[in-house]
Amino acid sequence: MVKQGFKQSQSDHTLFTKKRGDKITCLIIYLDDMIITGDDNEEIQSLRENLVKEFAMKDLGALKYFLGIKVLRSRHGIxxxxxxxxxxxxxxxxxxxxxxxxxxxxxxxxxxxxxxxxxxxxxxxxxxxxxxxxxxxxxxxxxxxxxxxx
Known part of the structure; x- marks a missing residue:
């Protein structure tokens, strides 16, 4: 991740962030699960493509459940x-x-x-x-x- 310009968080070593201008991309990894989020769609797509090249992985789509926490979306928020x-x-x-x-x-x-x-x-x-x-x-x-x- 560091090779791709991401910085590892000092408070949570499973969190990596990358800023480009006023946009940010975040990646959090826990064992064999990861969440990619942010407002830099171009960087998110690039990250996905690079990860697929390096690792055997599957995109499960929008986050629904992670580490025992259910994620619900509505027009009022997450x-x-x-x-x-x-x-x-x-x-x-x-x-x-x-x-x-x-x-x-x-x-x-x-x-x-x-x-x-x-x-x-x-x-x-x-x-x-x-x-x-x-x-x-x-x-x-x-x-x-x-x-x-x-």
């Missing part, structure tokens, strides 16, 4: 959803029947260890917090609560 991810997480934790809360956590609430109470399974707790962090990409309303528990 929307990201993780409904299946949420349902799987609720099933894993036994909370499928839970009721939604408008405010998932009281502001400035601190966590503390209570005497005489069994500690949670550390690995399971960390795994669930990691899943909640990933969920907060499309649910910024839970970011505060996830930050507290993490």
């Amino acid at each position: 929307f990201l959803r993780q409904k299946k991810y949420v349902l799987d997480l609720l099933a894993e934790t036994g909370l499928l029947e839970c009721k939604p809360a408008e405010t998932p956590m009281i502001t400035n609430h601190g966590l503390k260890i209570e005497e005489g109470v069994d500690l949670a399974d550390r690995e399971r707790y960390q795994r669930l917090v990691g899943k909640l962090i990933y969920l907060s990409h499309t649910r910024p309303d839970i970011t505060y609560a996830v930050g507290v528990v993490s």
